[in-house]
Amino acid sequence: MKHVTILVPKGNANLSSITGSHEILTSANAYWRKQGNKPRLEVTLASTESELKLDAGFVTVHPIHIQTIQKTDLLIIPSAPYSAQLIRENEAMIGWIREQYLGGAEIASMCTGAFLLAATGLMDGRMCSTHWSAEASFRQLFPKIKLQADKLITAEKGIYTNGGAYSFLNLILFLVEKYFDRQTAIYCSKLFQIDMERSSQSPFFIFQAQKNHGDSLIEQAQTYIEEHLSGKISFEELAAELAISRRNFDRRFIKATGNTPVEYLQRVKIEVAKKSLEKGRKSIFEVMEEVGYSDDKAFREVFRKITSLSPLEYRAKYNRGATSA
Structure with a gap:
């Protein structure tokens, strides 16, 4: 026994x-x-x-x-x-x-x-x-x-x-x-x-912007990312704007948030997309464009990678009122 x-x-x-x-x-x-x-x-x-x-x-x-x-x-x-x-x-x-x-x-x-x-x-x-x-x-x-x-x-x-x-x-x-x-x-x-x-x-994640790390420069970068989701972000240009090399920018970003800048951007985009799919009646294409994706395949791949569900599956799970693709 x-x-x-x-x-x-x-x-x-x-x-x-x-x-x-x-x-x-x-x-x-x-x-x-x-x-x-x-x-x-x-x-x-x-x-x-x-x-x-x-x-x-x-x-x-x-x-x-x-x-x-x-x-x-x-x-x-x-x-x-x-x-x-x-x-x-x-x-x-x-x-x-x-x-x-x-x-x-x-x-x-x-x-x-x-x-x-x-x-x-x-x-x-x-x-x-x-x-x-x-x-x-x-x-x-x-x-x-x-x-x-x-x-x-x-x-x-x-x-x-x-x-x-x-x-x-x-x-x-x-x-x-x-x-x-x-x-x-x-x-x-x-x-x-x-x-x-x-x-x-x-599928149950609610992404939380990790801002209690004490690095004010990286917090500026996070705020910039969150305010420019629908446009194209160049991390080379963002690092230059913050007067830091791209290599040091990436290193400090990972240390502060646990994500690379690209991963952070993807997670913020997908969190916004999730909320749109949960609450609204926008089509998946409209939600995709809202968060700055122009490539349907790329959006679906990133969405599944982060949530383990396709956008359609996610919406069916959390939004009973939505029917259009």
């Missing part, structure tokens, strides 16, 4: 990712036993505290202490609102997570639980996902980690991460299939009505 530890960190951890993980895993175990098998998992909640209040104090949980667990097979780190205090308050838990992994345990982090996972140092040089809204903060704090913010799930060397919010349900199904079998995962998918086919969180 495998031992699963769902951690409850200090700092108002997300209750749904704790209770949801517990419920699905125990339901998988019950289904597995009904098929005539022995129990596959033992699931416990653990923390450095004997009592924690969650959801603004509405719910109280009583986990066992992590030091009473000598060895576990799978650690689950739930989502928790990130702050520097979150890391400070959970230093003992972070060290324990690292020890358990080095002792053979696997780890699954959910949403912004990736910040606690990253603080262990285990993810340096490895792939990781987290909520799209935390992308800029995560990249700034943990530059050695290969953040894959578009991925719904990443898996590398016994460490599993997922994207934002309720996409933790897809990670739990992934773990059910790994620890039980495909049929049990399908059963849980049907029981809890979770779409098993999701593989990306890109």
Whole structure:
């Protein structure tokens, strides 16, 4: 039998990712036993505290202490609102997570639980996902980690991460299939009505202009880009206007925003296009021209690259009133 530890960190951890993980895993175990098998998992909640209040104090949980667990097979780190205090308050838990992994345990982090996972140092040089809204903060704090913010799930060397919010349900199904079998995962998918086919969180991205970096020159460049979406932008000319070489401009832009100037321009254009497709009745060609694309093929390729959907698919998903192409 495998031992699963769902951690409850200090700092108002997300209750749904704790209770949801517990419920699905125990339901998988019950289904597995009904098929005539022995129990596959033992699931416990653990923390450095004997009592924690969650959801603004509405719910109280009583986990066992992590030091009473000598060895576990799978650690689950739930989502928790990130702050520097979150890391400070959970230093003992972070060290324990690292020890358990080095002792053979696997780890699954959910949403912004990736910040606690990253603080262990285990993810340096490895792939990781987290909520799209935390992308800029995560990249700034943990530059050695290969953040894959578009991925719904990443898996590398016994460490599993997922994207934002309720996409933790897809990670739990992934773990059910790994620890039980495909049929049990399908059963849980049907029981809890979770779409098993999701593989990306890109359709749910809301691109945020990263302007809290403190580089005033790059902020000027960002503002210029955002105000000239419908025209052709020459980054050579923009760099010259800002009295900086193109090479240094690119370097500073990437350091400040996490994107090259071209990537930033594409993301801003596509975010504006997404909003037009969601709210209005403009045709896809009108939206394409509105954000400065004259090549239909190029627009569709960039749109799919960023959202994982075609413009037509995106509009069908988020705008019920629009019918024209």
